[in-house]
Amino acid sequence: MKVKIFDEESETDLQNSINSFLDEMTGELIDIKFQVSASVYSEEQIYCFSAMIVYRK
Numbered sequence: 001m002k003v004k005i006f007d008e009e010s011e012t013d014l015q016n017s018i019n020s021f022l023d024e025m026t027g028e029l030i031d032i033k034f035q036v037s038a039s040v041y042s043e044e045q046i047y048c049f050s051a052m053i054v055y056r057k
Helices: 011-024
Strands: 002-008 028-041 044-056
Touching: 002 011, 011 044
Parallel strands: none
Antiparallel strands: 002 044, 028 044
16 A cells, blocks of 8 residues: 655645546555645745545555
8 A cells, every 4th residue: 555645835736736646546546635724924824735645556
């Protein structure tokens, strides 16, 4: 079993990264975990969109 971690600054970037990986992936997809976090730095709000793909090669 293997995992692949993605961490992007926007939903669209995460979506594109995951779709590219899935297009090239050989093997069996087991699960996808998705997470969003937000924080404030100074007066800027920062978002982090991440996902973990669990698969069998």
